[in-house]
């Protein structure tokens with residue numbers, strides 16, 4: 001892809017965030033030169049499919065979709081730069097991306113919409129503010145949305161995820177059966193694909209890169225999806241190495257168990273903060 005397809009937020013001190021306009025996918029977040037996100041060595045950047053890793057933006061559908069591609073169209077279309085990276089008085093760096101309906105999106109989903117995605121890079125944090133506006137005078141639409149974050153980890157088997165105790169979850173590895181999470185912390189040792197529902201605002205993942213912890217804070221994202229394809233399902237993906245599954249965990253803030261219903265002339269906002277602890 002052309003160099004202009006990538007936008008870099010540079011806070012200094014080797015702390016950067018790189019966004020590929022294809023899907024407004026965050027493809028790198030470095031804190032003091034340490035990469036925090038996993039991107040597969042086999043990820044494709046040809047602008048044809050979603051980028052395998054980083055933070056793909058899932059909208060307006062989560063999962064298979066009869067009218068379009070899995071996880072919707074937002075991750076496979078080119079977004080606009082609404083505001084190029086700019087340093088704030090605090091020293092933090094902000095950029096804003098946007099997406100609106102086009103012939104392509106209306107061929108799958110016949111609604112007008114305005115989506116803005118504001119990113120702020122702080123010293124050890126990355127902030128995500130999302131707003132979706134329904135400009136119609138009379139049509140209501142509904143959608144799902146999710147930030148499909150791939151965290152880089154040295155060994156997923158050593159990670160613990162907090163904040164899921166007591167939550168119900170849909171287990172996609174067991175035909176969508178519903179269970180109750182009894183564990184204080186969730187660990188991963190097999191193919192995992194779960195939609196935890198009504199989760200709290202905060203999760204912590206232990207043993208991410210450099211043995212540190214990652215804090216996830218989320219607002220207006222009632223669900224948390226936890227995914228790792230493990231060995232067998234890694235093989236099913238052409239853009240994911242067979243041996244890469246130990247080095248990633250997806251912990252995804254989403255609004256996916258129930259749709260967001262957006263009345264004409266109204267907006268929906270959601271946000272996430274990632275923090276290296």
Ligand SMILES: O=P(O)(O)OC[C@H]1O[C@@H](O)[C@H](O)[C@@H](O)[C@@H]1O
Pocket residue numbers: 050070071148172193194225227252
């Ligand atoms: O291969 P995709 O379309 O990027 O999806 C990856 C995974 O994304 C997860 O969020 C889903 O829960 C999984 O079911 C899915 O396999």
